[in-house]
Amino acid sequence: MTQTTRAVIAKGAGGPEVLEVTEAPLAQPGPRELLVRVRAAGVNRPDVMQRQGNYPPPPGASEVLGLELAGEVEAVGLEVQHFAVGSRVMGLVASGAYADRAILPEQTAIAVPDDLSMVEAGAVPETFFTVWSNVFERAKLQSGETILIHGGTSGIGTTATMLAKTIGANVIVTAGSDEKCKACLKLGADHAINYKSDDFVTAARDLTGGRGPDVVLDMVGADYFQRNLEVVAEDGRISQIAFQTGSRTDLDLGPLLFKRLTMTGSTLRARPIEMKERLAQAVEKHVGPLLASGAVRPLIDSTFALEDVAKAHARMDSSQHIGKIVLTTD
Ligand SMILES: NC(=O)c1ccc[n+]([C@@H]2O[C@H](COP(=O)([O-])OP(=O)(O)OC[C@H]3O[C@@H](n4cnc5c(N)ncnc54)[C@H](OP(=O)(O)O)[C@@H]3O)[C@@H](O)[C@H]2O)c1
Numbered sequence: 001m002t003q004t005t006r007a008v009i010a011k012g013a014g015g016p017e018v019l020e021v022t023e024a025p026l027a028q029p030g031p032r033e034l035l036v037r038v039r040a041a042g043v044n045r046p047d048v049m050q051r052q053g054n055y056p057p058p059p060g061a062s063e064v065l066g067l068e069l070a071g072e073v074e075a076v077g078l079e080v081q082h083f084a085v086g087s088r089v090m091g092l093v094a095s096g097a098y099a100d101r102a103i104l105p106e107q108t109a110i111a112v113p114d115d116l117s118m119v120e121a122g123a124v125p126e127t128f129f130t131v132w133s134n135v136f137e138r139a140k141l142q143s144g145e146t147i148l149i150h151g152g153t154s155g156i157g158t159t160a161t162m163l164a165k166t167i168g169a170n171v172i173v174t175a176g177s178d179e180k181c182k183a184c185l186k187l188g189a190d191h192a193i194n195y196k197s198d199d200f201v202t203a204a205r206d207l208t209g210g211r212g213p214d215v216v217l218d219m220v221g222a223d224y225f226q227r228n229l230e231v232v233a234e235d236g237r238i239s240q241i242a243f244q245t246g247s248r249t250d251l252d253l254g255p256l257l258f259k260r261l262t263m264t265g266s267t268l269r270a271r272p273i274e275m276k277e278r279l280a281q282a283v284e285k286h287v288g289p290l291l292a293s294g295a296v297r298p299l300i301d302s303t304f305a306l307e308d309v310a311k312a313h314a315r316m317d318s319s320q321h322i323g324k325i326v327l328t329t330d
Pocket of ligand 1: 043153156157176
């Protein structure tokens, strides 16, 4: 008999009202997979894009929403080496996290440190993996450098701020209100620019003695391409992780040559499992101790029960959140 689980799907493309809690089929764990009793699942902007019909799951992945989860292992595949029934795990899935039970590849799973709650753990994988990959590996942020983080209060922005501070970087963020700017400063950002009242190019230059930031982390896209090229320092790096205002525009790429810039970008969801495994190991090695000691904790905006998933998405749609929105199943 096929096993099922309570799970969230989108019954069409649209607003939060298309989300439906239903019974969905649940596969048996494959050789290197874990069956997890999900306790918490983070809500990420890509889930909103999927709900809107703009970000379909990769081939072979289920229609159940959700890219990250935390919970206890209920069963393990025959070749699983690092986890056993009862292990507390958090990890990345290509889909399926908004559910009571989910299949998690062992390769993308990390043990949950004792003092991290399930809600906090469910908010870790997607943003910590993304930030580690794009800020530290690709853009190579170094101690003593300055990073400009757009979307300072986003799940990604709050994670990038905390991690950049742990290596001794100078952090400037942008956010869309004074209240959000205050929250960024409270979290540890050195400076926060309200991009609705101030021009971030002028402000970030002033804050760096005219030099500009060494690294720019951008999720805004077309509206910011030219201004990111203008603001970034010589030999700077621009790391592009989303195109919220589009991916096409008319650009003067002169600064790329004259300032010897590096532009990079990446996605995570559809990447090969080997890449995600390597990334999970890097996050566990470099960030695991910070999570275990409490030096870094994901900033939680709010939690919603799984059956209130539409309310959770409405909150993300409103863009009022500061930090992560998390679904719980208990
Ligand atoms: N490439 C990857 O691997 C990857 C992985 C995960 C997420 N992402 C992307 O990273 C972004 C953040 O994800 P999240 O889950 O952390 O989402 P989120 O919490 O909803 O954050 C979105 C942020 O974008 C800002 N924003 C929206 N429109 C803007 C505009 N026109 N100008 C300036 N800022 C704007 C919002 O800030 P204000 O309210 O202050 O405007 C908000 O802080 C999303 O675009 C997501 O798709 C990429």
